[in-house]
Amino acid sequence: MDHFEHRDGVLHVEGVSAEVIAEAVGTPVYIYSRATLERHAQVFRDAVAGSGRHHVAFAVKANPNLAVLRVLAKAGLGADVVSGGEMARALAAGMAPADIVFSGVGKTDAELAAGLEAGIGQFNLEVEEEGRVLGALAAARGQRAPAVLRVNPDVDAGTHAKISTGRAENKFGIAISDAPAMFDRLAREPGLDLRGIAVHIGSQLGDLAPLEASYRRIGQLLADLRAAGHAISHVDLGGGLGVPYRPGETLPTPAEFGAMVARVTQDWDVTLMFEPGRVIAGNAGVLLTRVIWVKPGEGHPWVIVDAAMNDLARPALYDAYHDFVAMRPSGTRMTANIAGPVCESGDTFAKAREIDVVARGDLAVFRTAGAYGATMASTYNSRAKVPEVLVDGTRFAVVSERIEPQAIAAAEAMPDWL
């Protein structure tokens, strides 16, 4: 069931009219559906249930809002974090420390120490020296840090280059050919409980074949490490499953992903870890915006909306497609360019897009904005920090306030010599 539907001609999120939210909170505003988040968590958990012992950790970077994290914690997910800030959010939202995985290519000593202090469940190591630093910090505290080595399998994920992470040329992980010797060395660190390996080849993957190829390489490494006498109890398969952004687009489903994982990993005898982000949150959120005006343009008119690249950066960064849906579809169509008010030509959401006719003052949403939306927002052009709303049935709450430019400026200081 879609929780973002037109009812009596008006777009609703679950049982709440998006017009009511626009009236109460203003625009632009992100709106999330609790029921959709819960359904996605359940669908993913069901999809991987057939792969034996496992743990699902939501990739917090996709949507770190505290209320969203609490919904997902209650739905049984842990957290995959990549900074001390994300770790603090996951803990504040109620995730158990043991259910938190600490990924990230550049964790500082302070972040590693904070992870040890909190007692988080797993550190994903990206550099040999990181293993030594973590081991020393843990040993000094009388701890053994649970850790896995993140391996770079040199597989092309077939996604946008800027969100591809598993090629040899990328900064992530350690070369798979270096892994056995490095594992040998780090396994001797007294402060480390080196228990497995991790892989993550990229995001918004539209094809399971590269994932399967990377998992098969990991399976071979697992066998090699065991043959060398290492006890491997955990393998972290990362995230990356794509979601449909365009109407009618079909991508591999979580169930198809789960079936592939069960097939590839059936003899591994490990606890599998998953780090889904986008597939949980992407289609659980929209960005609500109002048309400022429609301006004539060469070829097509420009629909200038009050959301901009600072609120939703994906189109400017990755040429990403976000469906644009009118609040009250008129039934008549127009072809238009859609852009925000920021002073960059890159602040364009769509070119030559067929949409319902909209006019000054009309409301509309960009769909599939629940992942990598608000979390990547900035205040460029001294615009407000975009607020977020969570809908639960017929009620809603502002779960992150709009921060006005004046409040942002108030945090700046004027030197007394100016």
Ligand SMILES: Cc1ncc(COP(=O)(O)O)c(C=O)c1O
């Ligand atoms: C290590 C790691 N795990 C999980 C994720 C989540 O990815 P996605 O949102 O594509 O599922 C990412 C981001 O690509 C990541 O870098």
Ligand SMILES: N[C@@H](CCCC[NH3+])C(=O)O
């Ligand atoms: N920010 C990217 C995804 C990055 C994934 C990070 N590991 C996007 O919006 O598609």
